[in-house]
Amino acid sequence: MFARAKSFFRYVVEGQPVTLIRNGHLYVDACLYAGLSADRLMAQLRGQGVATIDQVKFAVMEQSGQLTILKNSEKNLCFPLITDGQLNIDVLDVLGYDRTWLMDQLAVQGYTRVEDVFLAEYSDGKLKLVPYPVLSTKTTPKN
Structure with a gap:
């Protein structure tokens, strides 16, 4: 958070x-x-x-x-599609894709929201995602 x-x-x-x-x-x-x-x-x-x-x-x-x-x-310059949980719609448009395609790609990799992705880069026909770390709800054991 x-x-x-x-x-x-x-x-x-x-x-x-x-x-x-x-x-x-x-x-x-x-x-x-x-x-x-x-x-x-x-x-x-x-x-x-x-x-x-x-x-x-x-x-x-x-x-x-x-x-x-x-x-x-x-053709193969890498642009970030998502930075800090924010979609760059201009890059998506330049690549010839739409939000539906992106959401499908996120789903394939196990994500449902753009806001959960720290960085997403599209290069050589592949989308590489770097998510935000998942915060653990476990407490640290006390000694």
């Missing part, structure tokens, strides 16, 4: 990644929200070998301020 409360406060303080580009479409409002000018965006894209926005399948501004880019030509 403490870990989940802590992650909620971290979410409030640090925020979440902001999707800036999806399938070659630039979200100007998202750039402005992230404090990113057009010049700075293009400099960061060029620094990662991207000449035009049309070459970008997905670009997200991480909480750290780093720009993560998936080019149209790349």
Whole structure:
């Protein structure tokens, strides 16, 4: 419970990644929200070998301020679907899946709620889950 409360406060303080580009479409409002000018965006894209926005399948501004880019030509970049019990619907959309698919995948691995997962990564066609630890209700024996 403490870990989940802590992650909620971290979410409030640090925020979440902001999707800036999806399938070659630039979200100007998202750039402005992230404090990113057009010049700075293009400099960061060029620094990662991207000449035009049309070459970008997905670009997200991480909480750290780093720009993560998936080019149209790349296929196996790993993005987290779930972080700190929160679903990143943009990543799910970019991968071509929906919430029903994700819930089915969670069920196969024995989970019923996104909130029970600390981290879920999709890479090489597989979903890897890292759950929150289960708190034991057993008491420690006294000596």
